Amino acid sequence: MPSLYPEKLVTIITTDVLEAWLAKIVRKRGASGYTVVRARGAGSSGEQSSMLDVDTNIKFHVILPEERLAGMLEGLECMMKKGHHLTVFVSEVSVLHPEKYERPLE
Secondary structure: OOOOEEEEEEEEEEEHHHHHHHHHHHHHOOOOOOEEEEEOEEEOOEEEOOOOHHHOEEEEEEEEOHHHHHHHHHHHHHHHHOOOOOEEEEEEEEEOOHHHHOOOOO
16 A cells, blocks of 8 residues: 555635635645635525625635644634634645645745
8 A cells, every 4th residue: 555644634615705815825824735616505604505606605725734734724813813704624634645745836
């Protein structure tokens, strides 16, 4: 079996209006990249159908080494303190090629 290496997966669920802000945080905090997908569901902010541009949510995924996690979370917490609605969770993941996540986005 190939070797697996531990990394952190940060997932943020929020409105798509904040995508550019999240991308800026990712670059500033040294992540190697991110993936964005549309999301729909219901929760404390009501139902988000994702059928109209005005109520479209996204899931923003970032895999990064543990030593960069605190900086990433600080940036997200700062957005939340400014009143932005974010759902943030961190998961343990294993990857095949850790070097892919070492070099920051340019």
